[in-house]
Amino acid sequence: MLLLCPLPQPAAERASPRWLWVRSRDGVHVDAHGEDGSQNLPRDSDCTLVLPPRQVRWHHLQLPPHPQAKRAAVLAGVLDAGVLGEPEHSHAALPSDFKGAEATWAAVTDRGALQSQLDALSSAGLRPHRIVPLLSPSDTPQALAWPHDETWSVALAGPLGVLHIGPRQNPQDLEVLGPDASAAWGQ
Secondary structure (H helix, E strand, O other): OEEEEEOOOOHHHOOOOEEEEEEOOOOOOOOEEEEEEHHHOOOOOOEEEEEOHHHOEEEEEOOOOOOHHHHHHHHHHHHHHHOOOOHHHEEEEOOOOOOOOOOEEEEEEEHHHHHHHHHHHHHOOOOOOEEEEOOOOOOOOEEEEEEEOOEEEEEEEEOOEEEEEOOOOOHHHHHHHOOOHHHHHOO
16 A cells, blocks of 8 residues: 655645655555655555645535535535535545535645646556545544654644644744634644
8 A cells, every 4th residue: 555645845846746745555554654756756556645734725514405406506506605616626525434414524625736746646557446535524533744854734623623733824823813722723
């Protein structure tokens, strides 16, 4: 299994993206890992694209009753009406076990950026069989922090969603979340 996660990069370099990658034979133990451009990635028939927190927005939604065949249209309508405004520029996904009767989290990413990543992998001879978020909302709070070059990112996941703090944000700006924010992530 090969897990691929795109690295942040300037717009001028997006035609030749760089990736963090991890290879595992059993899905538990790491056999190899690295950072490479698309053409230098290891080859594997079981490939998963992992979207970093900076690339995924989360929306807690209640979909109206609908037939399974109309789910994509209903989801686009709910997102268009109350959340995003431009669903044709977004790709939205629901949990694989979503039944339709309960409120759920929808993952939303930029369709163009996702297609660019898939095109870069395809031109390198890799075809992801799954696309998954690195972090998703969870009843169990989680935190990830990682440096890259001279930048850093922090992401917090909890029952209220996923919060991404990137390199251009001043941590003091997070005070606008209020004094109860840290307690809310720990619920």
